[in-house]
Amino acid sequence: xxxxxxxxxxxxxxxxxxxxxxxxxxxxxxxxxxxxxxxxxxxxxxxxxxxxxxxxxxxxxxxxxxxxxxxxxxxxxxxxxxxxxxxxxxxxxxxxxxxx
Amino acid sequence: xxxxxxxxxxxxxxxxxxxxxxxxxxxxxxxxxxxxxxxxxxxxxxxxxxxxxxxxxxxxxxxxxxxxxxxxxxxxxxxxxxxxxxxxxxxxxxxxxxxxxxxxxxxxxxxxxxxxxxxxxxxxxxxxxxxxxxxxxxxxxxxxxxxxxxxxxxxxxxxxxxxxxxxxxxxxxxxxxxxxxxxxxxxxxxxxxxxxxxxxxxxxxxxxxxxxxxxxxxxxxxxxxxxxxxxxxxxxxxxxxxxxxxxxxxxxxxxxxxxxxxxxxxxxxxxxxxxxxxxxxxxxxxxxxxxxxxxxxxxxxxxxxxxxxxxxxxxxxxxxxxxxxxxxxxxxxxxxxxxxxxxxxxxxxxxxxxxxxxxxxxxxxxxxxxxxxxxxxxxxxxxxxxxxxxxxxxxxxxxxxxxxxxxxxxxxxxxxxxxxxxxxxxxxxxxxxxxxxxxxxxxxxxxxxxxxxxxxxxxxxxxxxxxxxxxxxxxxxxxxxxxxxxxxxxxxxxxxxxxxxxxxxxxxxxxxxxxxxxxxxxxxxxxxxxxxxxxxxxxxxxxxxxxxxxxxxxxxxxxxxxxxxxxxxxxxxxxxxxxxxxxxxxxxxxxxxxxxxxxxxxxxxxxxxxxxxxxxxxxxxxxxxxxxxxxxxxxxxxxxxxxxxxx
Numbered sequence: 001x002x003x004x005x006x007x008x009x010x011x012x013x014x015x016x017x018x019x020x021x022x023x024x025x026x027x028x029x030x031x032x033x034x035x036x037x038x039x040x041x042x043x044x045x046x047x048x049x050x051x052x053x054x055x056x057x058x059x060x061x062x063x064x065x066x067x068x069x070x071x072x073x074x075x076x077x078x079x080x081x082x083x084x085x086x087x088x089x090x091x092x093x094x095x096x097x098x099x100x
Numbered sequence: 101x102x103x104x105x106x107x108x109x110x111x112x113x114x115x116x117x118x119x120x121x122x123x124x125x126x127x128x129x130x131x132x133x134x135x136x137x138x139x140x141x142x143x144x145x146x147x148x149x150x151x152x153x154x155x156x157x158x159x160x161x162x163x164x165x166x167x168x169x170x171x172x173x174x175x176x177x178x179x180x181x182x183x184x185x186x187x188x189x190x191x192x193x194x195x196x197x198x199x200x201x202x203x204x205x206x207x208x209x210x211x212x213x214x215x216x217x218x219x220x221x222x223x224x225x226x227x228x229x230x231x232x233x234x235x236x237x238x239x240x241x242x243x244x245x246x247x248x249x250x251x252x253x254x255x256x257x258x259x260x261x262x263x264x265x266x267x268x269x270x271x272x273x274x275x276x277x278x279x280x281x282x283x284x285x286x287x288x289x290x291x292x293x294x295x296x297x298x299x300x301x302x303x304x305x306x307x308x309x310x311x312x313x314x315x316x317x318x319x320x321x322x323x324x325x326x327x328x329x330x331x332x333x334x335x336x337x338x339x340x341x342x343x344x345x346x347x348x349x350x351x352x353x354x355x356x357x358x359x360x361x362x363x364x365x366x367x368x369x370x371x372x373x374x375x376x377x378x379x380x381x382x383x384x385x386x387x388x389x390x391x392x393x394x395x396x397x398x399x400x401x402x403x404x405x406x407x408x409x410x411x412x413x414x415x416x417x418x419x420x421x422x423x424x425x426x427x428x429x430x431x432x433x434x435x436x437x438x439x440x441x442x443x444x445x446x447x448x449x450x451x452x453x454x455x456x457x458x459x460x461x462x463x464x465x466x467x468x469x470x471x472x473x474x475x476x477x478x479x480x481x482x483x484x485x486x487x488x489x490x491x492x493x494x495x496x497x498x499x500x501x502x503x504x505x506x507x508x509x510x511x512x513x514x515x516x517x518x519x520x521x522x523x524x525x526x527x528x529x530x531x532x533x534x535x536x537x538x539x540x541x542x543x544x545x546x547x548x549x550x551x552x553x554x555x556x557x558x559x560x561x562x563x564x565x566x567x568x569x570x571x572x573x574x575x576x577x578x579x580x581x582x583x584x585x586x587x588x589x590x591x592x593x594x595x596x597x598x599x600x601x602x603x604x605x606x607x608x609x610x611x612x613x614x615x616x617x618x619x620x621x622x623x624x625x626x627x628x629x630x631x632x633x634x635x636x637x638x639x640x641x642x643x644x645x646x647x648x649x650x651x652x653x654x655x656x657x658x659x660x661x662x663x664x665x666x667x668x669x670x671x672x673x674x675x676x677x678x679x680x681x682x683x684x685x686x687x688x689x690x691x692x693x694x695x696x697x698x699x700x701x702x703x704x705x706x707x708x709x710x711x712x713x714x715x716x717x718x719x720x721x722x723x724x725x726x727x728x729x730x731x732x733x734x735x736x737x738x739x740x741x742x743x744x745x746x747x
Binding site for chain 2: 022023024026031092093095096097098099
């Protein structure tokens with residue numbers, strides 16, 4: 001029997017993977033994908049919670065998140081392309097224009 | 101319906117010419133501009149005839165709501181009464197003639213769409229001015245005509261002098277506008293309305309019961325409004341912009357700076373005559389300013405050489421007469437002079453324009469002379485125009501100017517000085533106008549060979565309107581012939597304005613002279629003085645200038661050297677203003693710019709920015725710019741915060 005805990009553990013694992021990806025991958029594309037992974041971990045929590053409580057609210061929320069994630073990916077990719085055009089690289093080690 | 105078309109056509113013309121049809125040939129823009137005006141004139145004529153047919157009672161035509169704030173209301177309402185109806189005809193009628201003429205005058209210009217667009221817009225604004233039923237709508241028109249005047253004076257803006265003249269006109273008018281605005285504010289403060297029809301009803305029904313405070317307020321209101329009129333109608337001390345305004349094309353001078361716009365002040369005072377009647381002190385100021393201006397400008401015109409400058413000062417002087425007429429309470433006479441002056445001054449300006457075109461844009465009368473041979477039609481119409489303005493018996497100026505002087509004399513002791521000034525101005529007028537005629541059209545031609553070869557009569561689009569105006573100048577005087585002269589037909593103008601002009605009963609005693617009977621001998625005497633003065637000075641001018649500058653003219657000039665120099669320099673008024681108003685203001689502006697703005701204000705603004713940069717620089721050493729490091733800090737922070745929350 002798969003209980004809610006299994007889902008939560010899986011979601012935690014996915015979220016950690018995403019966080020580590022954001023923190024340690026140097027390629028901006030990979031950073032973006034890691035963010036997607038974090039979002040999906042959250043989605044999983046929502047869906048399992050919804051299932052457990054017999055309430056559809058969580059699933060509705062997931063739809064919103066998927067939509068927003070799609071937009072975010074679109075905007076993010078566009079910015080990556082713009083960055084690439086401007087600086088010729090998407091390696092975050094070289095993108096340090098915010099340095100004080 | 102037709103009424104709205106009067107306003108609509110000029111606006112449409114301005115819109116099409118200015119914004120849509122910019123690439124078309126000058127001929128098309130001319131036809132469009134003139135057609136808009138002629139259409140407006142036809143509508144105005146039909147509206148006017150219907151209006152007079154219905155008895156000529158004032159009617160308010162409701163437009164749309166505009167400003168409403170509490171009790172303050174300023175809707176776009178229009179008033180159609182005998183006064184505004186008459187102005188409608190003058191503006192659109194003379195405007196049409198001048199538009200037709202302008203095509204001929206401007207035919208050498210490459211792109212005239214701008215010119216005709218401004219000109220049409222001017223007519224629209226002027227119509228708004230005379231039709232508005234409240235002070236605020238009038239003020240829109242007031243400012244609108246000022247704007248168009250500015251644009252047209254600076255029409256040839258490549259020349260700095262023209263642009264400066266436009267700016268001068270605009271700025272001097274601003275001073276008057278402050279007065280006008282103050283007048284509007286005060287009117288609302290003390291009467292709680294700015295609508296002409298409501299004001300009139302209020303003031304007339306309550307004239308005996310007005311509180312002392314309100315009466316005093318009327319004094320200030322009328323004075324403030326008169327300052328506005330001084331600006332627009334070029335009275336002392338704000339007249340200086342009008343002579344410079346001659347930098348614009350001549351049709352503009354004719355339409356705006358002689359026939360219509362500059363009469364706005366007289367129109368406004370006549371519109372509010374019931375208020376001015378209640379303020380005898382203001383009336384005294386008005387009459388004095390008018391009389392002084394009439395003489396002052398006339399003396400300057402005596403020695404000018406530029407043909408347009410002579411006409412410009414003559415306009416200032418004639419406007420002085422109209423203002424004098426208003427000041428002595430004879431609004432009907434003032435408006436009648438406005439009407440005749442619009443005809444003959446438009447004629448004179450357009451005639452001068454024809455001369456200028458023939459002379460290849462030379463305006464100095466010392467280079468003219470003998471043009472009668474080359475330009476017979478222009479000579480003829482100018483001759484009529486000159487006779488009309490100097491008050492030659494039988495032409496329009498004689499009837500209208502005499503009426504004003506007569507009213508000034510019969511105003512009693514209090515206006516005798518003004519009458520003397522006005523009569524002297526009339527003497528000067530006939531001198532300088534005959535001088536202009538002589539120097540331009542008689543004697544030998546003094547121009548160089550090249551110009552002489554090309555002297556020619558102008559095209560029919562130019563002399564056609566001139567002939568019409570000449571007929572008007574000669575004829576319109578017969579609408580209002582003095583009683584003592586036998587005249588078979590009914591006098592159409594005599595009681596024409598009676599519904600508009602109303603003396604409040606409480607001051608009827610003070611103004612009794614306007615309706616009193618006087619012995620005929622007195623009237624003959626006054627008239628005789630004018631005619632004799634006119635005749636003598638005309639003969640003197642003929643003697644001095646019939647063949648160029650005679651010995652007499654030269655010797656007179658050298659014996660009265662000092663006076664001559666003062667007059668040539670226009671009493672040094674411009675120099676005086678420059679030294680005491682313009683330069684100090686410019687110095688103050690320089691100080692505000694160079695010291696207050698650049699050093700103090702910019703210093704504060706930039707200082708704040710620099711201080712921020714400094715503080716930011718001090719604290720930003722931790723910013724590595726590394727994405728991952730920032731992300732790490734953020735996540736560690738979040739984890740810490742969550743730990744505090746949950747454990």
